[in-house]
Amino acid sequence: xxxxxxxxxxxxxxxxxxxxxxxxxxxxxxxxxxxxxxxxxxxxxxxxxxxxxxxxxxxxxxxxxxxxxxxxxxxxxxxxxxxxxxxxxxxxxxxxxxxxxxxxxxxxxxxxxxxxxxxxxxxxxxxxxxxxxxxxxxxxxxxxx
Amino acid sequence: xxxxxxxxxxxxxxxxxxxxxxxxxxxxxxxxxxxxxxxxxxxxxxxxxxxxxxxxxxxxxxxxxxxxxxxxxxxxxxxxxxxxxxxxxxxxxxxxxxxxxxxxxxxxxxxxxxxxxxxxxxxxxxxxxxxxxxxxxxxxxxxxx
DNA sequence: CTAATATCCTATTTCTTCAGTAGTGTATAC
DNA sequence: GTATACACTACTGAAGAAATAGGATATTAG
Numbered sequence: 616x617x618x619x620x621x622x623x624x625x626x627x628x629x630x631x632x633x634x635x636x637x638x639x640x641x642x643x644x645x646x647x648x649x650x651x652x653x654x655x656x657x658x659x660x661x662x663x664x665x666x667x668x669x670x671x672x673x674x675x676x677x678x679x680x681x682x683x684x685x686x687x688x689x690x691x692x693x694x695x696x697x698x699x700x701x702x703x704x705x706x707x708x709x710x711x712x713x714x715x716x717x718x719x720x721x722x723x724x725x726x727x728x729x730x731x732x733x734x735x736x737x738x739x740x741x742x743x744x745x746x747x748x749x750x751x752x753x754x755x756x757x758x759x760x
Numbered sequence: 761x762x763x764x765x766x767x768x769x770x771x772x773x774x775x776x777x778x779x780x781x782x783x784x785x786x787x788x789x790x791x792x793x794x795x796x797x798x799x800x801x802x803x804x805x806x807x808x809x810x811x812x813x814x815x816x817x818x819x820x821x822x823x824x825x826x827x828x829x830x831x832x833x834x835x836x837x838x839x840x841x842x843x844x845x846x847x848x849x850x851x852x853x854x855x856x857x858x859x860x861x862x863x864x865x866x867x868x869x870x871x872x873x874x875x876x877x878x879x880x881x882x883x884x885x886x887x888x889x890x891x892x893x894x895x896x897x898x899x900x901x902x903x904x905x
Numbered sequence: 906c907t908a909a910t911a912t913c914c915t916a917t918t919t920c921t922t923c924a925g926t927a928g929t930g931t932a933t934a935c
Numbered sequence: 936g937t938a939t940a941c942a943c944t945a946c947t948g949a950a951g952a953a954a955t956a957g958g959a960t961a962t963t964a965g
Contacts, residue, residue, distance in 0.1 A: 616763075616844050616845065616847045616848075616849075616878075617848060617849060617850075618761075618849045618850055618871065619922095619923070619924090620923075620924065620925095621923085621924085623850055623867070623871075626867045626870070627865075627867055630866060630867060642939095642940065642941090643940075643941075644940080653924085653925060653926080655925075655926065655927080656924070656925055656926085658941080658942085659925090661941095662941090662942075662943085665942095672940095672941060672942090673933090673940090673941085674931075674932045674933060674939090674940065674941050674942085675931095675932055675933030675934055675938095675939065675940060675941080676933065676934045676935070676938070676939040676940065677933090677934065677935095677939085677940085678932090678933075678934090678939080678940050678941065679940075679941085680941085691870060699761050700761065702761045703761075703762060704761075704762060704763045705762075705763055705768055720772075720894075721775060721890045721891075721893040721894040722768070722771045722772050722775060722890070724893065725771070725836060725881070725882075725885065725890070726763065726768075728881050729878060729881050729882070732877040732878060732880070732881045733761075733874060733877060733878065735877070736870070736873050736874055736877045737870075737874075740870065745866045745867070745870070746866075748866040748869065749865075749866040764951095764952070764953090765952075765953060765954095766952080766953085787910095787911070787912090788911075788912080789911085798953085798954065798955080800954070800955060800956075801953065801954055801955080803912080803913085804953095804954090806912095807912095807913080807914085817911095817912060817913090818911090818912085818962090819910095819911065819912045819913080819960080819961045819962060820909095820910065820911060820912075820960095820961055820962025820963055821909065821910040821911065821962065821963045821964070822910080822911085822962085822963070822964095823910080823911050823912065823961090823962075823963090824911075824912085825912090
């Protein structure tokens, strides 16, 4: 199980935007360079974030992208779902009718718990938190590897 | 983000085996029928479980598959990893040298927390737990959808 | 011994999605 | 009016997932 490049690149990109919140717009070119991502590919990812209302843009020279709301109002969950799609480990979680034995299926419960576990991480952290972590040099966070 | 069919089918299959623990071997045919999975595909999945030492087999007529150890000694994590591969959201979690800015990358932390959250669910539940849940008719479990 | 059964092994196919590229159109600052 | 930077859409190559197919091997029952 691995994250898509979309999620990894996109998260890094929007974090860049969050760190510049309140300042001038950031250009694709700049982000792509800082994060080592293909220019054109990043363009598409940011387009997704824009369509989701997380980012806004200014066209023309001196244009670029800005966060659409304060970093504290953007949960990672929103970013993640935008990029990675809804998190549905198994179809039957959303469409029980799809599976005849759903009602007494113990594995279904597990997938549901997995979903909850992931969601609770992503809902508890905002872009503002990420910015803060980035700035505080980190190193002193609760690491448990 | 979605689970692979491997993980979904395989988990259901090994749960079948867990529920018959101590009894006669279960045949591919039987499991495939109960779980509505292609015979041949299931064969491959169970082969993975066998290679991982979670399941053993008896050949010939009246043969089939058995759990290799008591259900209480098999964590879902083992099953999951066998079927889905190791859970590494991002490369840099395992190979920090891969990414030049890993050391001050706040997103990396998030992926790590995600990894921990998933692992802690899968490590805390054994096949025996699943069997118990299945038998107790369920319905009275902590559902929070 | 033989025939039936069920696992074992591995190659091939089909399908989908991901990741990335390419090219053209449009708004805007200077 | 021209350079800049976003906007939009189509296409492509590679990889992996999900099966399918076919035959080899072991074991039991009669």
